Amino acid sequence: MTKIIFMGTPDFSVPILKEVHKKYGVDLVITQPARPVGRKKVMTDPPVAVLAKLLGIEVYQPESMTTDEAYDKVKEISPDLLITAAFGQILPKRVLDLAKLGAINVHASLLPKHRGGAPIHRALINGDDKTGVTIMYMEEKLDAGNIISSAEIEIKDDDNTGSLFTKLSQLGAKLLDETMPKIIAGENDSIKQDDQEATFSPNISKSDEVIDFTLPVRDVFNHIRGLSPWPVGHTTVDGKRLKIFSAKLTDDKSEAAAGTIVGKTEDGFSVVTGDGYLINLTEVQLSGKKKSDAKNFISNNSHLIGERLGAHYDS
Template identity: 55%
Template sequence: MNETIIFMGTPDFSVPVLKALHERHPVSMVISQPDKPVGRKRTLTPPPVAAAAKALDIPLYQPERIKEEEAVERIREVNPDLMITAAYGQILPKALLDIPRLGAVNVHASLLPRHRGGAPIHRSVLEGDTQTGVSIMYMEEGLDSGDVISQSATPISDDDNTGTLHDRLSEIGADLLLDTLPSILDETNDRTPQDAGEVTVSPNISKADELLDWNRDARDVFNHIRGLSPWPGAYTIFNDKRLKIYGANKPADRSDKNPGAITAVTDSGFTVACGDGYTIEVTEVQLSGKKKTNAHHFTAGRQDLIGAHLGQVD
C-alpha cells in the first residue's frame, strides 16, 4: 500500500489511533490544533497528537482554522489519497473533504447514529447506556452523519466512568481502524447509511451540565457523577463552596431524608439522599481550593456532616 494518508486529531483519545496507523501505514502528515497555554504558568503546550507526531517524526501542521483557504491549499499540495480524523475538534469544509481520492473517514467514539457530536463518551455514561463502541464512518458536511463503514461494541458497566471508557474506546478505535483500512484502500468496504430515526446528538459538556441535581433518581445521580469523571467533574454546593464529586457507588440504601441530605458517614465516604428515596455513597471529592481526596478523609472527624444539606445556593 503506497497511498498517501493525512491524519487529523488533537486529544489523548487520538494518540493510540495515530500510533497504530503509522506503524501499519506511514502517515504523510499530521494535522492538529495549535499549541495552547496550560496550567497556572500558562505554558504553551502542544496537544497530545501534535506531541506524538513530533516523537514519531511525522510532518506536523497546526492551522488556527482548518476552513481557511491557506489551510485547504496546504493540504491540497500533499495530494492525499485518504484523510483519517479522530477527535480533531474542527468542522471540515466541503472543499477539504473533496480533496482525497478515497474520501475522508472518521473514528467516532459511539455506535452511530447514537451520540453524534462532540461528547459521545460522556453522554453515553450520563444517559445510562449499557453499551457503546466505535464507528468508522465516511465524513460529509453534516454532523457525524456520513455512511458507516464498520463498528465495534463494548459494554458499559457500573464500574466504568468516562475515563475508563475513553481509554478502552481509544484502543478499540485503533484496532477497528487497522481492521477496516485495507478494504477502504482497495475500495471494497461496506457503507451503511445511518437510520435518521435513531439519531441522538451529544453536544459538548457545558458548565450547566456539571451541576448535580439531587432531586433526580439515585441511578441518574450516579450516572451523572461517573459520566463527568475524571473530567470535568460534577459538582454540588457544600457550606457555600463548590464541592466536586468524582467517585460514587451505585444506589443501595433507602432514606426518608430530603434530596441532598447527607444521611450517614461510612468507611468509604458518606451517603446522600436522592429524589427517589434511595441514597448514593460518595467516595471521592474535591472542595474548592483543596486537593482531590477520597471522601473518607474528607469526613474524618466530622460526624456533624450527618443532616447537612448539599445543593445549589439561591
Template identity: 50%
Template sequence: MTSIIFMGTPDFSAPILRMLHDEGYAIKAVVTQPDRPVGRKRVLTPPPVKAAALELGLPVIQPEKLRGSEELQQILALQPDLVVTAAFGQILPRELLDAPSLGCINVHASLLPKYRGGAPIHQAVIDGEKETGVTIMYMAEKLDAGDIISQKAIPIEESDHTGKLFEKLSMVGCELLKETLPSIINGTNSRTVQDEAQVTFAGNISREQERIDWTQDATALYNQVRGLHPWPVAYTTFEDGNFKIWWATIGTNKHEAMPGTVIAIAKDHFEVAAGNGTALALYDVQPAGKKRMTAEEYLRGTGSKLQIGDQFQ
C-alpha cells in the same frame, strides 16, 4: 503506497496515529489543534497527538481554524489519497472533503447514528447505556452524518467511567480501522446510509450538565458522576461553594429525607439523600478552594464538622 493525512487531537486519537505509523502507511502530515494553556499556571501544552507525531518524526500542522486558512492550502498541496480523522475537533470544509481520491474517513466513538457530536462517550455513560462502540464512517459537511463503513460494539460495564471507556474505545478504534482500511483502499468496503430517524446527539458537556440534581435517583446520579469522571467532574454546592464529586457509588441507606441531605457518615464515605428514597455514597471529593481528597481525608479534616442533616444543594 497510499498516502494519508491524519487529523486528531486528544489522547483518544494518539494510539490510532501510532497504529497507522506502525502499519507502514505513508503519513504525509499530522493535523491537530494548536497548543493550549493548561492548569492553574496556564502552561502552554501541546495536544497528545502533536506529542505522538513529533515522537514519530512526522510533520505537524496546527490550524486555529481550518476553513479558509493557509494551513488548509498547505494540506491540499500534499495531495493525500486519504484523510483519516479521530476526534480532531473541527468540521472539515467541502474543499478538503472532496480532495482525496479515497475520501475522508472518521473514527467516531459511538454506534452511529446514536450520539453524533463532541461528547459521545460522556453522554452514553450519563444516559446509562449498556453498550457503546466505534464507527468508521465517511465524512460529510453535516456533523457525523456520513455513510457508515464499519462498526464494533462493546459493553459498558457498571464500573466503567468515561476515562476507562476512552482507553477501551481508542483500542477498539485502532483495531477496527486496521481491519477496515484495506477494503477502503481497494474499494471493496461497504457503505450504509445512516437512518436519520435514529439520530441522537451528544454535544460538548455544558456546565449545567455537570451540576448534581439531588432530586434524581441514585442510579442516575451515579451514571452522571462516572460519566463526568475524570473530566470535567460532577459538582454540587455546599456552604456557599462548589463541591466536586470525583467518585461516588449507589448508597445502601433508604430514607425519607429531603434530597441533598446528609443521612449517614462512615469512616471512608458519607451518604447524601437522592430522589425516590435512594442515596449516593461519596468517596472522592473536592471542597471549594481545596485539593481533591478521599472522603476519609475530608471527614478527618475540612469536613470534620459534617453532620447528619447538613444540606447539599
C-alpha cells in the same frame, strides 16, 4: 504508497495515530494549536501533536480548517486518505474532497446514536448499557456520513469517562486496522445512516457539570461518572463548591430530603437522592483544597452531616 493525512487532538486519538503510522505511514498530522494549561497557563501541545513530533511526522496546527492556507496545506500533500479521530473542528467540503479514497472518521459511538462532540460523556450520563466505535465516511453534516464498520462494547458500572476513553480508543485503533485494507483497495461496503434514529451529544457545558441530587439514584450515579475524571461534576456544601470524582450505588434508603448528607460509610459518606436511595460518595474535592478520599473528608468535616448539598453559589 498510500498518502495519509491524520487529524486528531486528544488522548483518544493517540493509539489510532500510532497504529495507522506503524502500518501505513502518515504524511501529515493536523491537530489543534497549543493551548494554555494549568494555573500557570503553560502553552501545551495536544497529545496528538506530542506523539506526531516524537514519530517525526510533520505537524500542522491551524486555528481553523476553513482558511485558504489550510486548504492549500492539504492540497499540497494530495492525500489518498484523510483520517480523523476526535479532531475538534468541522471540515469544509472542499477539504474533504481532496482525499482521493475519501475522508473517514473514527467516532466514539454506535452511530447514528450520539452524534456530536461528547459521545462518551453522554453515553454514561444517559445510562446507556453499551457503546462502541463507528468508522464512517465524512460529509458536511455532523457525523452523518455512511457507516463503513462498527464495533460495540458493554458499559459496566465501574466505567467512567476516563476508562471508556481508553477502551474506545483501543477499540478504534483495532477496528481501523481491520477496516483499512478494504478502504485502500476500494473494496469496502458502506451503509447509509437512518437520520430518524439519530441522537445528538453536544459538548459538556458549565450547567451540565452541576450534579442534581433530586434525580433518582441511578441518574445521579451516571451523571457523576459521566463527568469523571474530566470536567468533573460538582455541587455545593456550606456555600462552597464540592467536586465529586466518584461514587457508588447502594440499596439503602432514607426519608431525609434529597441532597442530605446522612452519615459516614466505610469508604466515604452517603447522600440521599430523589427516589430516597442513598449514593455513597467516595472521592471529592472542596474548593481551595486538595482532592481526597471522601472518608477522610467527612471525618475532618463531621459538622456537615445533616447538611444538604446543592445550595446556590456565585462562582
